[in-house]
Amino acid sequence: MVTAFRHGVVTQFNDTVPRPVTTVPSDVIAIVGSAPIYQLEAANQLVNVPQRCESPVDDSAKAGNKTPGFTIPYALDAIRDNDGGTVEVINVFNPATHKTTADAVEFTFDANDQIQLKRVTGTAPSQTATTVNAEGLTGTFTVTNQGASTTYALTSDYTYDPVTGIITRIGTGAISASETVEVTYDYADPSLVTTTEIIGAVSGGGSTFTGLSVLNTIFSLRGYKPKLIICPGFSDDDGVAAEMIAKAVSLGAYCLIDAPTGATRDDAIAGRSGTAPVTNFDSSQRQAIYCYPHVYDTENILQPLSQYAAGVIARTDKTFGYWWSPSN
Numbered sequence: 001m002v003t004a005f006r007h008g009v010v011t012q013f014n015d016t017v018p019r020p021v022t023t024v025p026s027d028v029i030a031i032v033g034s035a036p037i038y039q040l041e042a043a044n045q046l047v048n049v050p051q052r053c054e055s056p057v058d059d060s061a062k063a064g065n066k067t068p069g070f071t072i073p074y075a076l077d078a079i080r081d082n083d084g085g086t087v088e089v090i091n092v093f094n095p096a097t098h099k100t101t102a103d104a105v106e107f108t109f110d111a112n113d114q115i116q117l118k119r120v121t122g123t124a125p126s127q128t129a130t131t132v133n134a135e136g137l138t139g140t141f142t143v144t145n146q147g148a149s150t151t152y153a154l155t156s157d158y159t160y161d162p163v164t165g166i167i168t169r170i171g172t173g174a175i176s177a178s179e180t181v182e183v184t185y186d187y188a189d190p191s192l193v194t195t196t197e198i199i200g201a202v203s204g205g206g207s208t209f210t211g212l213s214v215l216n217t218i219f220s221l222r223g224y225k226p227k228l229i230i231c232p233g234f235s236d237d238d239g240v241a242a243e244m245i246a247k248a249v250s251l252g253a254y255c256l257i258d259a260p261t262g263a264t265r266d267d268a269i270a271g272r273s274g275t276a277p278v279t280n281f282d283s284s285q286r287q288a289i290y291c292y293p294h295v296y297d298t299e300n301i302l303q304p305l306s307q308y309a310a311g312v313i314a315r316t317d318k319t320f321g322y323w324w325s326p327s328n
Contacts, residue, residue: 027314028086029079030253031307032198033071033233034093034190038136039064039152039163048200048210050218051089056080063089068132069190071233075307079296082311085165085318088226090214092197094192094231095136100189104148104182105129109169113177117165117185124185136188137162143175144182152181177197195237204216212243215251228313234306236260240279241288248287254313257304259292268292 003208030050043143044051044062044266051062056325059076060232066073072089078320079087105180107115118129141160157173165187170174200211209217212231218296219225228249234240244255259268259278267289283291291305309326316326 012175019094020076027084027228027317028088028226029230029310029314030088030090030215030218031072031075031229032067032090032092032200032214032229033075034053034098034193035066035089035091036064036070036095036136036188036190037091038095038138038188039067040199045095047091047094048214049090049093050214050221052222053087053089054085057286059087063091064307067103067135070189071231073089074297074303075230075232076299078303078307079311081310084311084314085324088215088218088222091191092200093188093210095138095188098189099136099138099186100192101140101184101186102127102129103184104144104186106146106180107167108180108255109175109178111178113169113171115167115181115183117183117187117191119166121185134165134185135163137165137185138188140184141169142184142187145176146180146182148182162184166297182248192214193216195240198231198234198237199243204215212240213249215247225251225253227251227253229253229308230304230306231305232258234256235304237308238282239281241283245283245288249285254287254289256291256309258294258304261294261302263292265292300325 004191053059053062053076063072063076066077072091076087078327085166102120105127107117113290117134119134120127120129122128131138143158144150150176157170157175159168159170177180200213200215202209205286215226231240234257236242241257244257248255257280259271259281263278267278268281271281274282290308293305294302295308297303313326314323
């Protein structure tokens with residue numbers, strides 16, 4: 001019947017979150033990137049599985065907090081700042097494989113009898129701690145005195161939080177106040193996520209999807225297809241950009257592709273013909289939206305423009321309709 005035909009934009013109200021969320025099919029954003037899933041409840045520690053986020057509550061529960069090196073939480077924050085609605089999150093970070101071992105790195109207990117473990121640079125045995133916190137501890141974990149002649153015991157000499165990477169000295173144990181110790185630990189390292197993992201693949205006779213290929217599964221799960229695709233932090237790679245365009249074409253979507261960090265305005269313009277260093281801007285497909293420059297967030301951290309632009313486009317579609325230009 002005529003009333004069943006969709007004329008223009010269609011909205012629906014979802015009551016699965018503390019406040020109603022208006023979803024417009026044309027404003028569904030898909031993010032492929034990395035999330036600190038070790039911060040989450042076990043049921044949400046998913047890899048290469050789409051997670052629907054419709055509010056900051058969902059964002060925190062399914063993608064974790066903003067943590068240096070992880071792209072998805074920062075992208076979600078940018079989208080919420082611009083009133084974006086439904087987001088499908090595909091995390092490719094796997095704590096079991098994307099980890100680095102810090103070997104006998106020295107730390108000194110502070111006045112609160114605590115140590116905050118850090119990420120490291122270099123290779124053992126010449127690793128040094130950086131200023132970035134090491135979180136998501138897994139695998140081998142030991143604490144010794146300097147020189148490693150004494151190995152301290154967990155629960156009697158110290159405790160540690162594997163999520164935050166904080167070690168606390170037990171006052172009745174063998175570790176002295178303000179002692180410098182050597183710690184060996186494995187920690188979550190998002191820098192190990194590769195562009196190949198973002199691009200993804202279909203395997204197992206079509207039963208296993210990874211990376212951007214996971215977008216193919218969303219319609220069967222949700223009844224809609226994502227219409228805005230972003231891979232902030234990775235889309236400046238030629239291979240990722242090409243796969244984003246291919247997925248946008250097949251899904252009838254748009255993809256937002258970032259210029260490399262540090263590119264100039266002239267670089268971005270020249271990049272439209274594939275001129276280095278912006279070699280990922282050379283497609284004429286109308287589904288590709290090229291984003292330049294990077295911008296600073298409220299914490300003064302340089303961020304890809306694509307995540308902000310996606311939020312603005314989603315807000316514009318929801319508020320005015322998909323035919324309305326976000327530039328207005």
